[in-house]
Amino acid sequence: MLLWTARLSLIVLATFVLAVPARAQAPALAADPYAVGDVDVDASAMTAAQARDIALADGQRRAFNRLLRRLTLAADHGRLPRVDDLTLVVQGIEVDKERTSPTRYIATLNVRFNKTAVRDLLKKNAIPFSETLSRPLLVLPVYRAAGALTLWDDPNPWRAAWAAIKLDRDAPVPLVIPSGRASDITAISATQALEGERARLNAIAGIYGATDVLVAFADLEVDLGASAERLQVSFRRYGAAGPQVVVESYASRTRGSETDLINRAIVRAVALIEEGWKRDTLIRFEQERRLSVRIPANDIGQWLDVRSRLDAQSLIQRIDVTAVTTKHVQVTLHYWGEIEHLALALSQSSLRLAEVGGFWSLQRVP
Numbered sequence: 001m002l003l004w005t006a007r008l009s010l011i012v013l014a015t016f017v018l019a020v021p022a023r024a025q026a027p028a029l030a031a032d033p034y035a036v037g038d039v040d041v042d043a044s045a046m047t048a049a050q051a052r053d054i055a056l057a058d059g060q061r062r063a064f065n066r067l068l069r070r071l072t073l074a075a076d077h078g079r080l081p082r083v084d085d086l087t088l089v090v091q092g093i094e095v096d097k098e099r100t101s102p103t104r105y106i107a108t109l110n111v112r113f114n115k116t117a118v119r120d121l122l123k124k125n126a127i128p129f130s131e132t133l134s135r136p137l138l139v140l141p142v143y144r145a146a147g148a149l150t151l152w153d154d155p156n157p158w159r160a161a162w163a164a165i166k167l168d169r170d171a172p173v174p175l176v177i178p179s180g181r182a183s184d185i186t187a188i189s190a191t192q193a194l195e196g197e198r199a200r201l202n203a204i205a206g207i208y209g210a211t212d213v214l215v216a217f218a219d220l221e222v223d224l225g226a227s228a229e230r231l232q233v234s235f236r237r238y239g240a241a242g243p244q245v246v247v248e249s250y251a252s253r254t255r256g257s258e259t260d261l262i263n264r265a266i267v268r269a270v271a272l273i274e275e276g277w278k279r280d281t282l283i284r285f286e287q288e289r290r291l292s293v294r295i296p297a298n299d300i301g302q303w304l305d306v307r308s309r310l311d312a313q314s315l316i317q318r319i320d321v322t323a324v325t326t327k328h329v330q331v332t333l334h335y336w337g338e339i340e341h342l343a344l345a346l347s348q349s350s351l352r353l354a355e356v357g358g359f360w361s362l363q364r365v366p
Contacts, residue, residue: 033071033131033314034091034118036063037169039109051105060086060093063111067118070172071129073278074271081125089117123285131314132281132345134173137237137273138210140193141177145220151190152180158218161262165270173277175270176208183207201238211347212239214273218265220258228252231261235269246272281345283314284337291339292322293353293360295329303329306364309349315342 039062043055068080083089094110115131122129142151143158150156163177178184187207188200193215201213219232231250248268250261297303310319316335323330335342343353352365 031133031170032112033133033170033172034067034113034115035110035170036066036070036113037110039063039066039111040107041109042104042106044104046103048100048102048105051103052100055105055107056093056109057086059107059109060090060111063109064089064113066168066170067113068122070168070170071118071122071131071278072127073282074275076127079125079127081121081127083121089113089121128282128284130172130278130281131283132172132277132348134277135212135348136174136176136208136210138176138178138205138208138213140188140204140213140215142190142193142215142217143220144218146222149190149194151188151193152185157258158216158262161259161266162216165266167270171274173273175273176210178204178208196236196238198238212237214238216269218262220261228254229257229261231258231265233265233269235272244276280341281315282337282341287337288317289335289337289339291333291335291342291360293331293333293362295331295362296327297329298327302364306351306362309346309351309364312349313342313345315345 039059041055041059043051043058045051045054064083064086065080069077072080090111091114092112094112096108096110098105098107100106119129139162140151141156141159141162142149143156144150151159159177159180162175165175167175184204184207187204188197192200194217196215201215205211205213215236215238217234217236221230221232222228223230229252233248233250235246237244248265250264252261295303295306297306307319310316310331310333313335315337316333318334320332320334321329322332333342339353346353346362350365351362353360353362355361
């Protein structure tokens with residue numbers, strides 16, 4: 001144990017005194033929030049070279065717009081800054097599925113942007129933003145029509161519509177729609193999902209590697225006299241923050257508008273999910289705080305694993321190691337924003353921040 005403490009002290013010395021970046025050793029815990037993928041480009045010009053230049057410039061511009069809209073709240077999209085010289089913010093481009101003709105260029109781009117440059121641009125324009133990416137959110141689409149309740153059985157146009165939605169692979173909250181295989185059906189029923197049976201919700205979440213579950217309930221009501229339809233929807237999210245509920249209603253004055261009502265509800269739901277997540281994880285540079293935290297660590301590997309996860313957090317500005325024992329490492333976290341937001345961001349890297357007996361502790365969870 002003394003050897004472990006001595007070896008850890010040497011690592012701490014190398015990391016903080018010699019400024020060796022621990023992040024270089026960190027595993028890839030999440031997607032890069034400053035990368036935008038699957039940008040399709042198609043341009044024509046007098047020559048293939050000219051078409052390529054036009055396509056690459058257009059693709060980078062559209063990727064940059066996607067990035068800014070993804071990082072910021074919808075209320076700020078109308079005042080997002082423009083950049084005339086994209087070389088100031090683009091860090092690298094990968095070209096895939098490239099095809100050319102004498103006058104045309106077609107490809108798919110993956111563009112990575114410079115984090116510092118984009119941050120500075122948004123800060124300069126006083127636009128708040130979020131870099132924290134959520135772990136996958138499992139959606140259980142429960143549907144009721146003509147009194148019949150269904151989750152896995154067909155027809156379930158509500159689940160079919162969720163499964164058909166096309167989201168950016170870089171979305172801040174990746175959505176997972178279960179396939180309805182035998183293990184899904186065994187894990188949870190429509191009634192159990194609506195009643196929020198936590199053991200069943202945890203079982204289905206475990207199958208898909210999710211921590212949070214969104215029970216999306218849609219109830220179709222038909223007014224025969226008025227020849228109208230109404231879709232009553234409720235979204236109940238179960239996770240570390242506790243149940244969160246949103247209820248909305250969509251109406252149509254025409255029969256046979258079920259598909260339109262469902263699509264409107266899903267578009268709205270996705271927007272609410274992403275906006276809520278970004279609002280809860282905004283980097284508030286004006287709120288700089290620090291917190292002393294004890295991290296259980298019985299060996300060097302355990303400490304380095306936690307440290308790499310801390311390094312990946314955008315809300316954390318700096319980490320100072322203040323004490324090392326045979327059983328734990330004491331650190332001071334310098335972070336931005338509220339402690340509740342810090343805890344939420346850490347949970348996305350499987351780290352649980354908790355106050356026990358007046359002291360804060362941080363530990364790795366499965």
